[in-house]
Amino acid sequence: MIFPEDFVWGAATASYQIEGAVKEDGRGQSIWDTFSHTPGNVADGDTGDVACDHYHRYKDDIGLMRELGLAAYRFSIAWPRIQPDGEGSINPRGLAFYDKLVDELLAAEISPYVTLYHWDLPQGLEDRGGWANRDTAYRFADYAQAVHERLGDRVSDWATLNEPWVSAFLGYGNGVHAPGRRDPAYAMRSAHHLLLGHGLAARRLREGGAQRIMLVVNSAPVLTPAQVNDPSAVPDEADAAVVHRIHALLTRQFLDPAVYGTYPEEVIEAAERNGGTGHIQDGDLALINAPIDLVGVNYYNPCVVEAGPGLPADAAWPGSEDVKFATADAPTTAMGWPIVPDGLSRLLVRLSQDYPQVGLMVTENGAAFDDVLEHGRVHDAQRVAYLDGHLREVWRAIEAGADLRGYLVWSLLDNFEWAEGYRRRFGIVHVDYGTQTRVPKDSALWYRGVIGRNGL
């Protein structure tokens, strides 16, 4: 299986998950600093205070990327390093770090893919309502413009947001993520304001001459248990309705406004039942519908649903009250997520058909397994099998006509896995957090071969 000649092979990380140095060079506090330091929120009381110490080790990490033959590296910029309180003057030392990072990547002939927001909102903005406050969307656009003005001469690929669904519904809905708020109306408002921030920022980036702009979403094929292993299975009417609605709430809620400037009716209905639609102002959808070049797809597993009793009220997301989230008849990763490789090709083909105007890139795909470092090696055969299986599906989606531009494995390094802390390892490179020693796992060596052959 040989991929297109210009197919982009890379890896992805995020600022709060790898940088550490949370009080260095004028960095302000983020909602994840607050959340992780609040007892009970993160497994084992872990925080991102040190993480992979990437802030100090970025040159060596880029050397690792070069040895693996990566063509691209997706990283996020910590907004609190750029504007410690989320607005106003720019912190030159914060911006200088990313300036050096970009130059080091270019010197290693690695293309920088910048994510402007990967969940570490400045705490000052959260104190003023966070994403539930419409003004945050405008502050995000200001921040995006300031970063692009400094890096736009060397960075061609820009993602505005990473997974707005997670920011809104895990951050403001069920509180599993920062800022840990549990209010379905706030979640609906936050989803809209995140999208508004995307649209406003995308316009500023385009005005500044950005070459490629993308919105990165966590997405999944929404399937009934029978459909997981039998694509020809026909759901009954109740299950079909639930599948349609959850697809609208998980994926279309974000891609329809961004690509078409419309909301699915299921989103309006969910908002009407959770605080109303007063936050959706005339003209907002036109602002959100800023032209983008790509959709970044983060895929881990399918979303398996059937009609039935929903999650408990404090865990349900608006619109999912009568939805039973089912298990798939499939092996699982250390996160308990089902391993269903063809879910990726089914998703990519569906997105290419629903949004033919934009290209696609797999901006995250990977798995956590209970890795063991022994005699200086990590024989992570399960991760090799996971990546191999999913890459075969990426190839199949391309063969089926999807405009797939590249694949970025999640993640380059073991890192701070949000509410799971450091107990879950997604990296193709092992990190010993006590010594900060990096050891490429077998999956990294395997991935290097895939890149060298441009295929499987």
Ligand SMILES: N=[N+]=NCCCCNC(=O)[C@@H]1[C@H]2[C@H](O)[C@@H](O)[C@H](O)[C@@H](CO)[C@@H]12
């Ligand atoms: N069932 N189930 N769940 C599917 C996943 C729920 C949404 N979480 C993600 O997609 C996060 C994405 C994030 O960008 C990255 O920062 C995270 O480290 C990875 C791994 O967690 C993934």
